[in-house]
Amino acid sequence: MLSTMQDGQLSLANLLEHGSRVHATSQVTTWTDQGPRRETYADLGRNAARLANALRSLGITGDQRVGTFMWNNAEHLAAYFAIPAMGAVLHTLNIRLFPEQLTFVANHAEDQVVLVDGSLVPLLAKQLPELKTVRHVIVANGDPATLQAPSGVEVHSYDALLAAQPDTFDWPEIDERSAAAMCYTSGTTGEPKGVVYSHRSIWLHSMQVCMTDSMQLSPADRALVIVPMFHAMSWGMPYAAMMVGASLIMPDRFLQPKPLAQILASEKPTFAGAVPTIWQGLLQQLEAEPQDISHLREVVVGGSACPPALMHTFEERYGVPILHAWGMTETSPLGSVARPPAGATGEQAWQYRYTQGRFPASVRARLIDDDGNVLPWDNESVGELEVAGPWIAGAYHGGADPEKFHDGWLRTGDVGKISPDGYLTLTDRAKDVIKSGGEWISSVDLENTVMSHPAVAEAAVIGVPDEKWDERPLVAVVVREGQSVTAEELREFLSDKVAKWQLPEHWTFIDEVPKTSVGKFDKKRLRAFHSQGKLDVTHF
Ligand code: ADP
Numbered sequence: 001m002l003s004t005m006q007d008g009q010l011s012l013a014n015l016l017e018h019g020s021r022v023h024a025t026s027q028v029t030t031w032t033d034q035g036p037r038r039e040t041y042a043d044l045g046r047n048a049a050r051l052a053n054a055l056r057s058l059g060i061t062g063d064q065r066v067g068t069f070m071w072n073n074a075e076h077l078a079a080y081f082a083i084p085a086m087g088a089v090l091h092t093l094n095i096r097l098f099p100e101q102l103t104f105v106a107n108h109a110e111d112q113v114v115l116v117d118g119s120l121v122p123l124l125a126k127q128l129p130e131l132k133t134v135r136h137v138i139v140a141n142g143d144p145a146t147l148q149a150p151s152g153v154e155v156h157s158y159d160a161l162l163a164a165q166p167d168t169f170d171w172p173e174i175d176e177r178s179a180a181a182m183c184y185t186s187g188t189t190g191e192p193k194g195v196v197y198s199h200r201s202i203w204l205h206s207m208q209v210c211m212t213d214s215m216q217l218s219p220a221d222r223a224l225v226i227v228p229m230f231h232a233m234s235w236g237m238p239y240a241a242m243m244v245g246a247s248l249i250m251p252d253r254f255l256q257p258k259p260l261a262q263i264l265a266s267e268k269p270t271f272a273g274a275v276p277t278i279w280q281g282l283l284q285q286l287e288a289e290p291q292d293i294s295h296l297r298e299v300v301v302g303g304s305a306c307p308p309a310l311m312h313t314f315e316e317r318y319g320v321p322i323l324h325a326w327g328m329t330e331t332s333p334l335g336s337v338a339r340p341p342a343g344a345t346g347e348q349a350w351q352y353r354y355t356q357g358r359f360p361a362s363v364r365a366r367l368i369d370d371d372g373n374v375l376p377w378d379n380e381s382v383g384e385l386e387v388a389g390p391w392i393a394g395a396y397h398g399g400a401d402p403e404k405f406h407d408g409w410l411r412t413g414d415v416g417k418i419s420p421d422g423y424l425t426l427t428d429r430a431k432d433v434i435k436s437g438g439e440w441i442s443s444v445d446l447e448n449t450v451m452s453h454p455a456v457a458e459a460a461v462i463g464v465p466d467e468k469w470d471e472r473p474l475v476a477v478v479v480r481e482g483q484s485v486t487a488e489e490l491r492e493f494l495s496d497k498v499a500k501w502q503l504p505e506h507w508t509f510i511d512e513v514p515k516t517s518v519g520k521f522d523k524k525r526l527r528a529f530h531s532q533g534k535l536d537v538t539h540f
Helices: 012-022 041-057 074-085 099-109 118-130 158-163 199-210 232-244 257-267 276-288 308-318 346-354 443-451 487-494 523-531
Strands: 027-032 035-040 065-069 089-092 111-117 136-140 154-157 179-184 194-198 222-225 247-250 271-274 298-301 322-327 334-337 364-368 383-388 409-418 423-429 434-436 439-441 456-466 470-479 506-509 537-539
Touching: 012 041, 012 074, 012 199, 012 232, 027 041, 027 074, 027 257, 035 041, 035 257, 041 074, 041 158, 065 074, 065 099, 065 118, 074 089, 074 111, 074 179, 074 232, 074 247, 089 099, 099 111, 099 118, 099 179, 099 194, 111 118, 118 136, 136 158, 154 158, 179 199, 179 232, 194 199, 199 232, 199 334, 222 232, 222 257, 232 247, 232 271, 232 322, 257 276, 276 298, 276 308, 276 456, 298 308, 308 322, 308 346, 308 443, 322 346, 334 423, 364 409, 423 443, 434 456, 434 470, 439 443, 443 456, 443 470, 443 487, 456 523, 470 487, 487 506
Parallel strands: 027 247, 065 089, 065 111, 089 179, 111 136, 136 154, 222 247, 222 271, 271 298, 298 322, 470 506
Antiparallel strands: 027 035, 179 194, 322 334, 364 383, 383 409, 409 423, 434 439, 456 470, 506 537
């Protein structure tokens, strides 16, 4: 029996029309070197229509790809809506990729047009001759004359181009399963691979972002979106905000701790999202120059494991709860969110909050051991996490890396355990697991424990070869400014916190943990430094 219900398409054109009309007065604030620049969602709707008209006038048709090489700002947001709503495909280019990777992803996606921020023109200019399919570059917030384009590429001013366009667009009817946007993985563990989101997957994911067991976005929120729009779609916050009318605060290129503190003071956001390293930096800034941040009802932290010490400091010193979440570019990215279950209080609630979180109804999960067996959810059995669902990738663009997918499941490459009530605890990435004498040591657990020492700003743990045990942990420590601590003291500190056989015997002190293009610990580079003998290691 077929249902008697309508089959309305979950398209981003509908989302844009809804948000710009119903939430016409909600605001997008972009931070600039002159302070805040504001526009309403009604303005955003008109600018998105102008941009769509402009792209049509440049010959963009069908599902052609339009790249963005932008900070988080109002122009990027207009592109987020205009490009998918007109039926084309938004490709957010990661401005921090290595040059060869940038060339690779733009050519692989066959980008026809690139929208670039004025401040990023020099960075793009270097690679532009290598971008084989690009025919037009649109410069926003800058002077197009600064770009020397190779022959065959036309350069336009965003403002001039849009000024000449009508502020309405006849948005086409779009099949909700067609491509809306694409994002390449940041390549922490290999070559970037393209994930292509559909209108439907983005719509459903946006609903989840707003749900009470998730980020709880509402019209009362002013959400500071620090996680870049080129990184896993800013964790879905821009689309979710449009759905419910939450106002957005875009930090543009002002991502260092000091300007972030200024943005907090000026705009008093109620919500924010960023990777742990951003919050670590902000914490040091707040310690140096205290300010009230209690206007934040909550901040969401993911992308890497959030150290419990960071959660405690934020909550106990500044009254701001951290909500820990797990996800991947491949999962749109919301996979699990760590809200404790009803009734959990005190220490028990904290134990839940440290986990990577609970799976929502739309994300199915299972753990697989080395022999392919499905493991129980007993919070003990450790295996590789696999997930499936309507906003989880089922393939990469062009069929890259097919072994990541099987029987309708995505192999995440993450290793962990799941509790009977559906909370995920990750112990490692498959490639970062340390195998010592046949037993696994969790690099994440060790890092968190070392980082709970007051003198430690950051700690990254990698496995290094060992004749007797195969691999043993090496801890790379960054000491907080103005403090000091020795390897002996840290080993002593760990001695009653980790099992004796896990106690690391290799320690090194570094100025900074190398980071990937999206601010995660870059263990590939740390391992390379070690094998090239560039680290000064103390052995016990
Ligand atoms: P890349 O794979 O290039 O790093 P992603 O941003 O897609 O880019 O990274 C997803 C990965 O980040 C996950 O597979 C997981 O290893 C890690 N990750 C994300 N959130 C968390 C978290 N809360 N705790 C631990 N690891 C996380």
